[in-house]
Amino acid sequence: MAEGANAVEAALSGGTVYELFVTERAAAQHAGLLDAAREAGVAVSPITDRAADGLSETVTPQGIVAVCALLDRPLEEAVTPAAKLVVVLVDVADPGNAGTVIRVADAAGADAVVLAGDTVDPHNGKCVRAAAGSLFHLPIARVRDVPAALAACSAAGLRTFAAHGYADAELDRVDLAAPTAWVFGNEAHGLPPDVLDRTDLAIRIPLYGRAESLNLATAAAVCVYTSAMAARR
């Protein structure tokens, strides 16, 4: 379910929407969206405020919810030889973090996001909200098998870079212009040694102050954007 006007708009433009539910008030506010939905052949059904509360996972429902097709694509469709930038999440536990990183990947022009290992379900409502529509903007693949995800990136011609707090190589010293897959690990535990071993290079973000680390979403933003800007320099 995509909830709120922004998410519904993104779902209509990038995904498959089965049905749209709107309250009377939301219908008046978002007439353009409703027209777009009807033009796309999507059924639009009125609901009461109380029903909207029931469908919503948020405290202040916007009164507009789309029921969408599942989002994930096969790995080989998401990661192709045309890809220049891919983000791989390994065992990421927090849906808000996963959604935020998907939004960052989209903003940075990534070609795909691969949710590998035990990473959270991208259909989780918190992930959908944190992604702010980006779930519908780029292909998302889900793969249990982490080595298979990394192998697919290598086969597509991408270097695999592991973000790792104790790596020798520093982000500002590495050539980031070539096609890259960034690999990020669990919030608490990082990447397991066997995954680190399978990547081409482990890289750390230099810590110039006294903080011991960055959180996952800000670390991913720094790594992915530094690559995206370097590739266009």
Added chain:
Amino acid sequence: MAEGANAVEAALSGGTVYELFVTERAAAQHAGLLDAAREAGVAVSPITDRAADGLSETVTPQGIVAVCALLDRPLEEAVTPAAKLVVVLVDVADPGNAGTVIRVADAAGADAVVLAGDTVDPHNGKCVRAAAGSLFHLPIARVRDVPAALAACSAAGLRTFAAHGYADAELDRVDLAAPTAWVFGNEAHGLPPDVLDRTDLAIRIPLYGRAESLNLATAAAVCVYTSAMAARR
């Protein structure tokens, strides 16, 4: 109040701690911290698990809480002519965002963070937790008067750069090596026009994909780290 072993450790090393409260279990787990506190002349008081629950703002209290001095410093002590990188938050509403940006600023080696206008109180528990100790690592100033905050940065020899989604200048095209104060606005509304007018340059993060924006914390991470790395190149 600094809650949890990491925050207490940071408070002991960087701030003024009045008293430390620990449960029996936490005392056994963190004997080294308790020794450090006693050596620093801090009173250590045992509390029950139930009292720890009462003091805690989290669902799973760690059983160790420090009562600390208020953190903020006068603007002129925080922003000095020696400063090379300063982060200014204007009207930032979410304490988790403020704390995350303070952690990013610390990691990037910033000299100070200025919380200007209606920005949240850094002593808010969510801010303290998101900052993960960084509140004690660099000076934090609180200033109602936003023009005064910007004037102090200019007087200290910093260029003031406003992060703004509709700016003409793109982050990857600007020379970021000189001393800089980055200015970030409210999560929903961004920076007001009169604040934009008072900064030297408005800069946007290039959006290479289809996302319409980044959230505050990830945008700040990209801007502040791009500056920090450029200054050391």
